[in-house]
Amino acid sequence: MIDMHNISKVFRTDVVQTHALRDLTLKVERGEFVAITGHSGSGKTTFLNVAGLLEELDSGRYTFDGQDVSRLTDNQRSGIRNEKIGFIFQGFNLIPDLNVYHNVEAPLHYRRMPGAERHRRVTAALDRVGLATRMKHIPAQLSGGQQQRVAIARAICGDPRVILADEPTGNLDTTMSEQIMQLLLEINAAGTTILMVTHNPELAQRVHRQLHIVDGQIDQIHHFKSVQPLPAVKTAAN
Amino acid sequence: MLIHDLRLAVRSLRRNPVLSALMIGAIAVGIAASMISITLYHARAGHPIPWKDDKLFAVTLDTRDDEPPQSFERHPEYPPFQLTYQDARALYTSDIPQHSVMMFRSGQVLTPDNHGVKPFGVSTRVTTADFFTMFDVPFLYGSGWPRAQDDAPGAVVVLSRYMNEKIFGGANSVGRLVVLDGRSYRVVGVIASWMPRPKYYDLNGWEGWEIPEEVFIPFGWGRTLKMSPHGNTNCVRRSAKMDGPDSLYTQECVWLQYWVEVRNRAERDRYQAFVDNYTNEQRLHGRFPRKNNNRVVNVPTWLAMWDVVGEDSRMQLVLGFVFLAVCVLNTIGLMLAKFLAAAPISGLRRALGARRSDITRQHLIEVIVVGLAGGAVGMALTLGGLGGLKVLMFSGRLAHSHNPDRLVLIQSFFHMDIPVMLAAVGLSLLAGILAGLYPAYRIGHLAPATFLKTQ
């Protein structure tokens, strides 16, 4: 699913040059649940940005879902993000002025989709995360765990190939963290590839593989379990 | 505490120079617009002789033919603002008022003694004697003439201060001679600086925005010398015939200004009754075809009737306030945006122990500072704007003027006196407070925890 080969990303200012990613190479198979760990400043966030096509890479080759995405235009990258990637952020990143329904619906507006179809997907996604009764609430009325579940619903309603999660439990207490982790494991079991950046070593051990990034490169790889054979992936296109 | 708040306010404004400039600028422009229109309006709405509100009255009779009103007539219900000679003469016989005056404006040629100076035209008021006491005209030297000299007529003249300076160098010229239209008149008085605004006693000309006359002579000269009135002459009845030199004095044409001064309200009412009786009696002789519509009105009513202020001034006043409203709305928006953007700092302060009232007060002080700063800049803009307007509106007429009093009159249109200046200060404070009330309230009532959470 994700095939990165010798990826480098450099941040340049007037004074200093930072190599956030140096010659990073990795492969993530379809259906895998991979945890990315590393200290602050190791390049985790930049890795996620590049992997999620949020930023361009400076050199190397990046193949995503069989397509070379190394040098695409902004519009092309937006399109891929919209249709194939789901994001989950540490701070939930819900739009504060929209209710739960509209928040989940948001990415669907950026592709051609009739209203009825959007409605079906949104309700299905909210059902999946267990928040169908809260459709009219605004984020400020929800707890942290509920907000993250809405974010997850937003991420899955477009039927993405990959979910990129940036410290999804970082702002949550133990109970809620467990809830979210459980949800992610279920989503992965149903066939979605997940990349999760995390600080939490306990969570990191519950996935298939853990990759440890140091100074912009993969330093260690730990295997915890193998990927189950997957049924054919069902998407809206089928 | 206040000093601290002020210091915070100034620091906050300096942190965001562009935004602060926009806020102050918006208020300044709004204040300037409303202050300019207030100044212009106030200058035109002046009340020239308030201490005689209950004593001084203009008299008008409805001499007109009975006709439906014409399309262009603003106020067809008002009688003409002047009298016929016949009526003026008849009213003059009443002993009810303390003083009465009938008068008109004309023009003469003054030939100075000094043959080096060319003769020049002067504006002349041809009036009966009571003029000077009734309108509280101040004298530098001498006085007016006695009533007896109105009919004789006595060859006497009262000069304006400017005229006296021009001919006699400002000296006491009582007793000296002045040649008007080739005839000698003896100076009996020189009046001091006198500029009633508006020239309420005679609204002919620029609707009351004219300087007083330069010389005054007894009323009798008008008929003796066949002087033509410089003002509106209106023959109000179809039967009038202008066919001879004396027509003005014999026909149904209005051309004379007529005022009375009474001692109190009761006297005024008695006088009104006298006037109404007179027209009733005249009606029997075929005059005054309309019903009684005689108005004995005091100065404020008089000025309102003839709309001396004018629709332009009124409209500019409204425009000025609408402008200010737009600017205040603008500032509310900018202020709100600024406060909300700086909310995390307030949240921090609250976490460190500041009360809600402290936060609200601090922001209110900042708002007041913006208001006052806007007012100060607005003041400068106002003065500049008034100066520019003066040039724009009067440069042509100013050039024609040989009488410096006209310059004084025009400058007075654009003069901001103390009450108006105080209004400016008040207005800027008010604008600032209005603009800042809602934003200060909003920011004070946000829960501090809202800002301490990372996003």
Place this chain on the structure above:
Amino acid sequence: MEIRPLLAALWRNKTGPLLVAAQIALTLAVVVNMAYLVHQKLADAGKPTGIDLGNVFWITTEANTSDYNYAAAVKADLAYLNSLPGVVAASTANNIPQTFSNSSLTFAADPQTLLNPSGGTFGTLYFGTDRFIDALGLKLVAGRNFAATTVGPPATDFGSAMSAWVPEVIVTQIFADKVFPKGDALGKTVYVGFINKSCVIVGIVEQMRANPLPSQYDQFATQIVILPAIPPGPGGHYIVRTQPGRRDALMAEVDKNFADLQPGRFVERLEAMDRTAEDAREGYRASAIILAVATFFVVMVTIVGIVGLAAFSVASRTKQLGTRRAIGARKFHILRYFLVENWIITTGGVVLGSLLALAAGVELSSMYQMSQLPLYYLVGGVLMLWVVGLIAVLIPALRAAAISPAVATRTV
């Protein structure tokens, strides 16, 4: 286009937008009405005078001795002026046009009309010699000018002048059509109110405007009757028309010599006619400029308000915009969102503003006695504000679209 979420979000944060909409509403009311008023004032000021302003100047004289022989002086003055090389024509006049000094009478085709209430046609009077219409440069379109012999010596006062005058008149076309609506005024007899006299229309001039007046007072400016007479003295007015380019030199020459030609009188005023006409319009032009400038500033303030709201809106939603991009919005989607949001706010303001504009228009029309505000001013104002709103929001919207999707993963 995600209209419903956009509206829902707008409603949840309505203070800023409402403030801007209110500003837009007031601005529309101001712009529409002031544009109309300014147009009216400029139209009033710009109406043609029918006079050859650039080549005409006038003189006012005053006597300064009581034995001044006005009649002889006038005869000599006219002879002098008309004989000057470069002068096309010189005439006396009772009043100078464009100085707001007029005499008038009422006229009618039928003497009975003058006895009836509100009967008769208003006519502004000008006393002139046979050279009067040439001195002003008026265009004769029917009939003939006065003969030189028709103009007698000056009478001693207005009343006597009226009795003595040879009963012929030249009138403006508009006057002729008012008194004789069938268009056959030439050669007809007209009866004059107040002086019980009748006269014949011997000539018709195309147009003349005595003074700049608001349109509702047009009849007092354009209905003009010229009669062949020299006005009574002792002060006099002369109107002189020169060949093109000769006026300034001739003015200087006359100024130098005129007073000395006759003893006992002096030149009170000597002025170019176009200067006089300009001064008469000073008030209208100035008033129009003031209103236009004020309106301009109101619009500027509102633009600042729109830009301010948009800029704040972008700055406070940076994280949100980054997130939207992350979940797949293109730059175009973000731009479109801001433009549509802004358009909705502007339109809200415009709807309210239209009501205000029409209400103010009614009030203004009655205050100034003008006709009702034509609707195309409102349409124009709305279009202008839409365009203005669009331009104001463009740069903040482009900035918003430029926000990088990587903003979504930042934790600062």
